[in-house]
Amino acid sequence: MAVRIFVDSSSDITPELAAELNIHVVPLTIHFGDMVYKDRIDITPALFYEQIRKSKTPPNTSQPSPGEFLKIYEEHSSPGDTILSFHISSKLSGTYQSAVLASKQITDRTVHVIDTFSVSMGVAIPAVYAARWAATGVAVTEILSRCAKMIASTRIYFLVDTLEYLQRNGRIGKAQAVVGSLLNIKPVLCMDDGEVAAADRVRGKVQAKARLVDLAFSDVKQARKYACAVMDAVNPQERDALASITKERLPEVDLYQAPLGPVVGTHAGPGTVGIIITEVE
Amino acid sequence: MDKLTGSVFRNMAKSAAIRLEAEKARVNALNVFPVPDGDTGTNMSLTLSSAVEAVLASNSNSIGELAESAAQGALMGARGNSGVILSQFLRGFADGVKGLEEADSVELAQALVKAAEAAYGAVIKPVEGTVLTVGKEAAAEAMRLAKRGGDLLAVLEGALLAAIDTLAHTPDLLAALREAGVVDAGGEGLVVAAKGAFSALNGEASPEELELASMQASGTAAQSTINSVEEHSASTSVSDSPKTGIQETEVVYRYCTEFIVKGVNIDQAGIKRDLEDLGDSLLVVGQPNMVKVHVHTNHPGTVLELCGVRGDLFNIHINNMEEQNREAAKHEHDMTLPDEKPVQPAPQPVSTAVIAVANGVGCIELMKSLGCTAVVEGGQTLNPSTEEILAAIRESGARKALVLPNNKNVLMTARQAAHLSPIPVIVIPTKSFCQGVAALLRFTPEESAEENAGRMEAAIDEIACGEVTVAVRDAVIESRVIKEGEYLGISGGKILTTGTSINDVTMDLIAELMTENSSLITLYYGESVTAETAETLQAVLAERYAVDVEIYPGGQPVYDYLLSVE
Numbered sequence: 001m002a003v004r005i006f007v008d009s010s011s012d013i014t015p016e017l018a019a020e021l022n023i024h025v026v027p028l029t030i031h032f033g034d035m036v037y038k039d040r041i042d043i044t045p046a047l048f049y050e051q052i053r054k055s056k057t058p059p060n061t062s063q064p065s066p067g068e069f070l071k072i073y074e075e076h077s078s079p080g081d082t083i084l085s086f087h088i089s090s091k092l093s094g095t096y097q098s099a100v101l102a103s104k105q106i107t108d109r110t111v112h113v114i115d116t117f118s119v120s121m122g123v124a125i126p127a128v129y130a131a132r133w134a135a136t137g138v139a140v141t142e143i144l145s146r147c148a149k150m151i152a153s154t155r156i157y158f159l160v161d162t163l164e165y166l167q168r169n170g171r172i173g174k175a176q177a178v179v180g181s182l183l184n185i186k187p188v189l190c191m192d193d194g195e196v197a198a199a200d201r202v203r204g205k206v207q208a209k210a211r212l213v214d215l216a217f218s219d220v221k222q223a224r225k226y227a228c229a230v231m232d233a234v235n236p237q238e239r240d241a242l243a244s245i246t247k248e249r250l251p252e253v254d255l256y257q258a259p260l261g262p263v264v265g266t267h268a269g270p271g272t273v274g275i276i277i278t279e280v281e
Numbered sequence: 282m283d284k285l286t287g288s289v290f291r292n293m294a295k296s297a298a299i300r301l302e303a304e305k306a307r308v309n310a311l312n313v314f315p316v317p318d319g320d321t322g323t324n325m326s327l328t329l330s331s332a333v334e335a336v337l338a339s340n341s342n343s344i345g346e347l348a349e350s351a352a353q354g355a356l357m358g359a360r361g362n363s364g365v366i367l368s369q370f371l372r373g374f375a376d377g378v379k380g381l382e383e384a385d386s387v388e389l390a391q392a393l394v395k396a397a398e399a400a401y402g403a404v405i406k407p408v409e410g411t412v413l414t415v416g417k418e419a420a421a422e423a424m425r426l427a428k429r430g431g432d433l434l435a436v437l438e439g440a441l442l443a444a445i446d447t448l449a450h451t452p453d454l455l456a457a458l459r460e461a462g463v464v465d466a467g468g469e470g471l472v473v474a475a476k477g478a479f480s481a482l483n484g485e486a487s488p489e490e491l492e493l494a495s496m497q498a499s500g501t502a503a504q505s506t507i508n509s510v511e512e513h514s515a516s517t518s519v520s521d522s523p524k525t526g527i528q529e530t531e532v533v534y535r536y537c538t539e540f541i542v543k544g545v546n547i548d549q550a551g552i553k554r555d556l557e558d559l560g561d562s563l564l565v566v567g568q569p570n571m572v573k574v575h576v577h578t579n580h581p582g583t584v585l586e587l588c589g590v591r592g593d594l595f596n597i598h599i600n601n602m603e604e605q606n607r608e609a610a611k612h613e614h615d616m617t618l619p620d621e622k623p624v625q626p627a628p629q630p631v632s633t634a635v636i637a638v639a640n641g642v643g644c645i646e647l648m649k650s651l652g653c654t655a656v657v658e659g660g661q662t663l664n665p666s667t668e669e670i671l672a673a674i675r676e677s678g679a680r681k682a683l684v685l686p687n688n689k690n691v692l693m694t695a696r697q698a699a700h701l702s703p704i705p706v707i708v709i710p711t712k713s714f715c716q717g718v719a720a721l722l723r724f725t726p727e728e729s730a731e732e733n734a735g736r737m738e739a740a741i742d743e744i745a746c747g748e749v750t751v752a753v754r755d756a757v758i759e760s761r762v763i764k765e766g767e768y769l770g771i772s773g774g775k776i777l778t779t780g781t782s783i784n785d786v787t788m789d790l791i792a793e794l795m796t797e798n799s800s801l802i803t804l805y806y807g808e809s810v811t812a813e814t815a816e817t818l819q820a821v822l823a824e825r826y827a828v829d830v831e832i833y834p835g836g837q838p839v840y841d842y843l844l845s846v847e
Contacts, residue, residue: 029360031320060320062320062324062360062361063360063361063362063365065356065357065358065359065360065364065365065368066356066359066365066368067356067357067358067359068357070356071357090405094361094362094365097362097365097403097404097405098359098365100405101365101369101403105356181650181651182646182647182650182651182833183647183650183651183718183831183833184831185722201722202722203722203801203803203831203847204800204801204829204847205800205829206800206801206828206829207800207801207847
């Protein structure tokens, strides 16, 4: 009758954190031409970015099949268990859809598939909290309702070196409008209703970073508790800088740091940095 | 043949997978919607192969059990959205023939209907004009024929022809396909697999014969002969991103004209030559005695006359695509569920127009690329008239307009135009091109004119702007002695630096404008400055200040440089 927590590999949850909280990771697949890798099994973030430099063909991703979900669900749960499965925005990937199809095949345990409308640690943070709450005996309905609030409060802002990757893979969403300007514009990107959008457009890297921070912390209230994550695609200096700004602005923050993995790396490209901020409870 | 046996089913499955594997590259090339990742063929082929492996591994001879194996295999091997949908087709089919040893034509048709239903269920928001529609129409045709007492072969042949026909019409249902000039890739994959399956059942009909049969039956294009996107290029000019759904697009060639030419030794290349200048999306396919022609044109009569010389014309279809287009857009509106975001009609005219005044080819293009609805040519020494600004406001067709004069000498004219305008106009008091750029960056089309105006006006003061030009006469201004031909560095209407070297004057001006928080210098060089000169200055500045320095060809007269520091 246990509660089992699952995420997909786009969540960028670190292996340590996943092991600590007993969170199971369903891998997406990364393709470089004919080379096929199971995310985090056959390829690490470091190897991925090395490959992206070397490879002539740009990478692509594909969702886990419903069958793979079914196999991993069944392997890591028992009849009577409750499964909470957190996933990348259904507007960016078919992963959620695969999980839903798999869940319909399971009759001997309860499966809740959750669309986080988010990416990267925006998927992982609600799962992490769900795992902690489950461990302290919080009822499933209460966990679901708390997670729904977290997901609604989650904001993501990120900067990319180039919009090429988002464009090439069709993930540019509402940020399409900033493409095609003759001026070198740095958009500050965000997730809006599960899609990539431009939160603002500024000129120059320095101003872009300043705006990213402004946007991320513009609404924070000192009375509330926050979880944040800072992520980078091989840009550790920028990540460290964002981490120290975050601690400065929110001394009590529950802060996570992680490299952006192959799935987000495929669609945002090397050099990307991002910050996620979500209200806890 | 009365009943479909397990062993025939096994052969059909195998043949379908072989055909799809052989043609996957062609299917990949069609994939333009919703994500241009071009792997639909590969994903469907791998999914189907996984299904067939499971079928071949089974010892059963019951169609029910074999279909179940196929569904299980596909479920495990499903890759990509198209693979998942295909796996659900097989799932539904398996449910339809569950418990059957063999299937008769009615049972088979019922299973196909179930397959189509299951595929719809696999997609959170089903879209018509995709593999779903192809499967649904094929199943419906199978059911119609089966109810009339059609035998197995007739039912499946009818289903296949319906699939081919529906596939050819997917661009009518989905604007993104029409714009890209392709049929739906997933639908193509399904048709390829179905052809493979059917050839195993029949054993005699070659795919080419089927192709021609379909042409005769429906009079539609043999779409599967499209080898590349280019061959069937778009004939419409897109007014918005296809992401928002079916838009009413502006149709360049109005009549979709299709027919078959029958004769002896018909010269296909000759037909192509005759028609290529009359329109686009030209497709000429077939055999020496029968050729299918498809073209989008404004002169269908001329097209028919030119081809009538080469043979007899049959199955002539001429459709007004403007009408189809409106219908499709209307249909999309009807289908929108209440909880979905409404599909916006084509955003022409825009609700808030932005009219800017600028001079120089580069400057005008820059303004447009940043989202200006229209740019009125003019500026220093070439002030546009009130009427010119007013005309731009009127022609925008918008409900409200924002005007960026980008010069203090144009400000009054702009206000005058606003006063006379039939629609509400807000003038953002930008005094230079660079201020105009800063303001434009804050423009968000989704927000109201008033909200935009507030943000844009605030942006004006966030950057420091300057101009470099040449003195046209001797003068003494604020006790500064200026000689004709000297360069002047100006900011905020004040002369800050003078000298005989353009680089020195520009550098000095920038030094005046820099603060410790500055991070970006932008230079727009005028028609009198070469790119080389500007690049040299860029390198010197980058070295001196360790900030980003960007240069753009503005092509403006009078000012050698327009520049900003922020």
